[in-house]
Amino acid sequence: MEKRKSDLNTEEIVDKYRPIVSFRVKKSIGAHTPDWEDVVNEIMVNVLEKLKKGEFRGESSIGTFIYTITSRRIIDYIRQKSKVLKHAPESNPYLSPQDQIEDKERAEWIAKAIEKLKPKYKEVLYLYYYQELSREEVAKRLNITSRRVSERVNYAQKLLRKVMKS
């Protein structure tokens, strides 16, 4: 059950919602936009301020409350950007060297795990996630049922989830 007004804890909110807000912001404005972290920080500050001022009255869940603030800020950011930087060149991807190394190592690790899967799981992942075919299209391509495709995708995800969490 989502927390209501009475049991809100600032630290918990930041820990829980910062990754979600970050994900949403990166999906909307692009993970390679150097501003994404600033936008996330602004949103989290805004959320905490509104909570402090008592603007969250518990009429909706805290998740919906933060979602609304996030969506508005993203819309503002995109409007502002399109006005100011309409003709500006694309920004270079920004990641700290440490982040880059960690990301690269993790990607290698996940890639190895996928590579070790049986061919029947790999071919489904290739068609479904790389070629972005629907489950029905994958089924037709491999001459199996859509249900079997779903089973293979789910099983491959289950195996990989263990690796990604470890």
Place this chain on the structure above:
Amino acid sequence: MKSNREESTMRHCMFEDFIDDYLFKRLDETQGDAFEEHYFNCPQCFEKMAERDELITVIKAKRSEIFRDVYAPEATSRSWLESVFAFFTPRQWAMAAVSAALILIVALGVIPNLKTKAPEFFINEDLVRGSSITLISPVIDNLKQIPSEFRWQSLGENIEYKLFIYDNGDLLWSTTTEDNFIILSEEVKKLMATGQKYSWQVKAFSAEGTLIAVSSRVQFNFASK
């Protein structure tokens, strides 16, 4: 302790099925908004979506390493038939089939009208269609003697033939018979002169009197009577 199956069943959320479509931007605006609001409220869906997103990013970035044995054979060892089928999408193949059928229908409708017409002859101002008559004798020039017999190919029964002998283009004599030959009488022979160029022709008529065949006109002359 709950089994893994029970645990995963309990955790399954109806929005989970939206994850892939959301990441591939296949949801419409309303569905997308609803799903976004949902994952702000559902830690399980968010966790699964974040994992899925990372998985897709790795798959996209490292395709050539990961799927060496899966996609490489498809690209290199396709049979020619598979290559032909892969050339168009199923929809394009359907369009091509419909177009081919239309072309075939048009062609079959038009081609019969383009067939070569039957032989046509202009005879006495009348347009006649029919086959030709093969003349058998005489068909060579410079005969030693005036020919006694004129013979041509028979076209069957109940056919009437009309023989024409021309003297330098002008009709000299003609006669009608149901046989495919005629014996020249002495009276006709008297009309013809040594060294003169003559020609002959046969026309065939049906029982109803319709002209059905015409021979070519063959020239002849003779050295003596």
